[in-house]
Amino acid sequence: GATYAISTSYAIFLLAFSVQLAVSQSRNHFIRFACSQLVTERLDPLGTPGIVSPHVHQIVGGTVVGSSFDIQMSADSPMQSTCTTCRWKEDASNYWTSVLYFKHQNGSYLRVPQVPPNYTGSPNGGIGLFYIRPPEGNQKVTAFPKGFRMIVGDPSLRNKTFVDPNSSLGRALTFRCWDETYNGDPNLPAPGTGSDTIELPNKLCAGGIRSNIYFPSCWNGKDLDPPDHSSHMAYPNGELDSGGHFWFSGECPASHPIRVPRILMEVSWDTRQFNNMWPSKTNQPFVFSQGDPTGYGQHADYIFGWKGDSLQRAMDNCWSYPNCKELTDQSSEVQNSCTLKSRVDEVVEGKHINALPGCNPIQAGPSPATMGPCPASTRTSTLLTN
Structure with a gap:
């Protein structure tokens, strides 16, 4: 894990960015930090509040309401967290994604572990985060208001849904295939650029796979959390250049005029233990928890x-x-001490399982995935009360 977490190329990228910031501090800055793992479980307060969710998520951030990542969260819930897995003590937000599994040739599944992002100490797995403001134009960035929530991406998609690959939407969700040495191309460019792909890499990535997830950064200024959790947000106008979202300064559309921080989420999946288990050279064996x-x-x-x-x-x-x-730094030890036990009574990680938790048969598309009939034992799980 420690070797994996160090990338000379990425250090060069961050150094170059810091140098540019020093030249123009008033126009261009970001904060970067890591959040260690809080819990991995089948809960989703946005998609399925109050009930067990259809698929497994890996979650970081605040504990909320004293003891648990709450199954149904109010606007005040994050403020009641007793601790947070994030480096900055003030950040009790929650961030989560679906989970990557390796499918063995015998049909069983094993959860792919995560490793911390480069140069963030030694948090336990988790997620790397950037909060970015535009590099040009001295554009005002407004912090999200209390009660704000959003979702990016669609778990049912199994095909491309855009025409222009250089549009903001076209490069918002990508994957980086790490080479064996973690050095040089394709590891140097900003996340979401270069040879990064919008589909899971269909080749062996000897050093692992990283999810690059950019949330939209333009808000309509009205809705905190609409029913679809996404229509209140939009990406800036214009096409991306070789700098991708990280360096993009496009204007917000008139329908969504309020510029908020551009959140980049990085999830580093440590696939190295599976390098010698591939079923073939052309058929990649990884699958997300939604099938x-x-x-x-x-x-x-x-x-x-x-x-x-x-x-x-x-x-x-x-x-x-x-x-x-402006923020209070927490050590990796403090971050790692903030954990929760899963409230869903099922095994989702740490050992081989016979099926993806929930009702998630593998569906490769190209049509959107649908919920089909499945055995009763996979439909529900017991929700623990403590």
Whole structure:
């Protein structure tokens, strides 16, 4: 894990970005940090509030309501967290994605572990996060308001849904195939650029696979969480260049005029233990927990939970990576001590399982996935009360 977490190329990328920031601190900055694993379970307060969700998620961030990632969260829930797995103590938000599994030739599944992002200490697995403001134009960035939530991506997708690959939407959700040495191309370009793909790589990635997930950064200024959890948000106008979303300064559309922080989520899947288990050189064996072997159904959820005006202060004043004088730093040990036990009584990781948890037969598309009949034993699981 420690070797995997160090990438010379990525250090060069961050250094170059920091140098550019030093030249123009008033216009261009970001905060970057990691959140260790909180819990892996079949709950989803946005998609299926109050009940066990259809597929497994890996979750980071605040504990909410004292002891659990709540199955039905109110606007005040994140503020009641007793701890957070994120580096900055003020961030009690929750972030989650579906989980990647390896499908063995014998038909069993094993959860692919995560490793922390480069140069973020030693958190336990989890997610890397950037909160970015545009690099040009000195554009005002407004922090999300209390109660804000959003989803990006559609778990049912099994095919491309856009025409222009250079559009904001076209490069919002991608994968990076890490080479064996973690050095040079394709590991140097900004996430979502270069040879990154919108589908799961259909080749062996000797060093692992990273999910690059950019949330939209333009808000309509009205809705905190519409029924679809996404229509209140949009990507900036214009086409991306070689710098991708990371360096993009497009204007927000008139329908969504409020520019909020651009969140980049990085999930590093440590697939190395499976390098010698591939069934063939052309048929990749990984599948997401919603039964998606394509990667087109990659998606992520966000519930805002920053305390007070801490995020606004950070976006206004922090440009000296990796530190932020406006925020309270937590050690990796403190981050890793904030964990929860799953409230769903089933095995989802740590051992081989015979089927993906829930009712998730593998569907490769190209049509969107549908919920079909499945054995009664896979339909529900017991929700523990403590």
